[in-house]
Amino acid sequence: MIKPIAGILLILLVACQPQSRTEDRITSSDVQANDISSVYISDKGDGTYDNPILHADYSDPDVLRVGDDYFMTASSFNCSPGLPILHSKDLVNWRIVNYALPHLNYKENFDVPQHGKGVWAPSIKFHNGAYYIYWGDPDWGIYMVKTNNPFGKWSNPVLVKEAKGVIDPSPLWDEDGNVYLVTAWAASRANINSVLTIWEMNAEGTKIISEGKHVFDGHENHHTAEGPKLYKKDDYYYIFAPAGGVSTGWQLVLRSKDIYGPYKEKVVLAQGKTDINGPHQGAWVETQTGESWFLHFQEKGAYGRILHLQPVNWVEGWPVMGIDNDGDGCGEPVLTYKKPNVGKNYPINTPAESDEFNDGKLGLQWQWTANHSIKWMVHLPGQDYLRLLAYPKPETTTPLWMVPNLLMQKFPAPEFTATTKLKLTLEWEVWQSKMAGLTVMGNDYAYLVLAKDEEGYKVELYNGSMIDKYTAKESLEAAASISSNEVFFRVDVAALGLCSFSYSEDGTNYKKIGTPHQAQPELWIGAKVGLFCTADPRFRTGGYADFDWFRIDELQKK
Structure with missing residues (x-):
């Protein structure tokens, strides 16, 4: 469905305005120009947006802000190139700018289709001037790539932990110099699931150096707890993790003042009376103005795992997502909402779709x-x-x-x-x-x-x-x-x-x-x-x- 003409007029008014960038080394001069979609635009052109923000299959998204720039990656499974890099200035308008994994070159077997295998649930982080992406291959282990320029070349994959069934990694560099990684487990390979585990890594984030410790068991109330994201805020360690299954689950948040727990738990987002089933795995991000937002996916059959953006309000130390109509601390997804306050307005962008195949360049959508x-x-x-x-x-x-x-x-x-x-x-x-x-x-x-x-x-x-x-x-x-x-x-x-x-x-x-x-x-x-x-x-x-x-x-x- 095409959005109102007002939105298209806004495009024409702002399209020629220059976009700022936070660091001189971050450039997008080599990124292919992007036409505005004729079939789906989330930005309504009046300061509000509709969910989903992307009606496209970006499974298991993770989002990062560095200065005025937002970067997102998502699962790419057996597809090549892998680990798409999307860029935004306002969390609503996104475009594809790069891939962090040109080939799945860490194993030869990806030279033939390996449906459902490969790159699962990545996490993107920024530390000491470098961008890191960690992901789990359910058959081979935890891998990492890094770069100083997300628009440019990323490093070759590093095997952080060789393992079968260890998935969904998310790192945290703590203030005391310790480096941690939280993971989940794939029952199809490891024969267990619904358990979250903390591992310690070396200072470079290139190798797990501990035997690991389980910090959450979801078997009783939160079966299929997975997709954890590890954060620290106000002296608390937080683990954001969906549970209950991709199509029918909810967003769970755990918190503790000790990395290894014990963790208290709270469901902070559920389908409620909406049509947004799941809502599933995603990422918390703060804007330059201090607002909190949560980007997550919804499973939608043939369309895959489409992306939604929820406002987040911190209430007594818990991130309540969406709109909490009954005041119980658990929100429902919003369908339409005001755009994030990022300090200024930016042009409408959408991921590339059509391709004229000009000048020897394929569009980054392929x-x-x-x-x-x-x-x-x-x-x-x-x-x-x-x-x-x-x-x-x-x-x-x-x-x-x-x-x-x-x-x-x-x-x-x-x-x-x-x-x-x-x-x-x-x-x-x-x-x-x-x-x-x-x-x-x-x-x-x-x-x-x-x-x-x-x-x-x-x-x-x-x-x-x-x-x-x-x-x-x-x-x-x-x-x-x-x-x-x-x-x-x-x-x-x-x-x-x-x-x-x-x-x-x-x-x-x-x-x-x-x-x-x-x-x-x-x-x-x-x-x-x-x-x-x-x-x-x-x-x-x-x-x-x-x-x-x-x-x-x-x-x-x-």
Whole structure:
């Protein structure tokens, strides 16, 4: 849903104003320019905002303020590049500016899709002039990267603790020089959960040096306590942790004057009478003016884990989130609220969506489904299209579910239209050996392809369904002949993620193909939309697809 015209007018008035930065070394000159979304804007342009602030899948967010700048990261699982870095000036308007993990290069197995594995629940911190991100890989352990410039290059990953099932790390550098890390546990790997543990680290934050100590047991009242964030305020140690499950839980806060407890507990945010289920894992942040805010996610089916922003009021040492209508110390999520006071007004920003593929640069919204390879794409300076090479699938029977060279982005809104123009060049005339197209990917998925057989060029719609993390079954649903190797593909995403595919030979008249596909979430993430070009490994290498552009537009209601 597009916000009022007043908001768009505000964009025009303020877009040319320069933005300040807190430190000379922090620059965003290399960050790709960002167009304002045509399908979802949280900022209402009148000093207020609507939740969610991002109707996109940024699972397990953590937020940090340094001076006048806010930085956020989120889980990226098996996708590459990983650890997205988003930047904001006011906590409402965000844009993607970088990735801290270009490749999941700490383990070779991420060269193929590892659905649901990889980078879980990161935490971003600032200490002694450096930015740190810690995350848990549930199969390998706790890792860390760091930088002096969040817009630039981050360090190679450091293994802080080798472990299976230790997840959701959050560090704290204490005033006395001690360094701590709180974690949770993944039952699928560690065979325990609902327990939070404190570990001591070395001064550099690069290695755990203690055996750890459990500080909270949620089995009795707060099952599935996880995603802890560790803070210190007014001589108290605080652990913010969701409990009760992603879809049905609540926000729990623990506090103690000793890092190892005992901790008192209080539920400070719950769904209440709202439609905001969860509300789940997130981060507390203070503005320059002393206001407190909490950014968290809500699980929303095919759309993934979308982001909300709640005001926080400290009452008798406890952070009450949202609006506490009955005065019991537990708030409910707000749907509309005044924007944070950050000292001044800033332009409206949204994460990148559409991409014209100009000048050899991909937009930062794109991720691959595995560690990306230079062999998948040719995108030269001055080139105004994206060339995806017809790269062979691992096996002839490999479903799209396990193809690593899928170029994908998150669903950006409840409703939208995604359209692309492509041209398929086969080079060697081997019928049905190469194809390119548009896909909506999830546990159930669909994809529309351009291919060729003995009768000529055709478009085909396939349906797929995950069997397990490594296999899926697929079937051809519909096909139609077209006159050339150039075509426009479109998917209309309606309410609740109902997707209708269509194609056009002239870019004006679109023909529906097949039946609507119900988008589904993937393992821990929402559905994604994107592009690909593949080849049958049995036949001669050669061929490519040129994508002129990829555009996200408002869904036109019929």
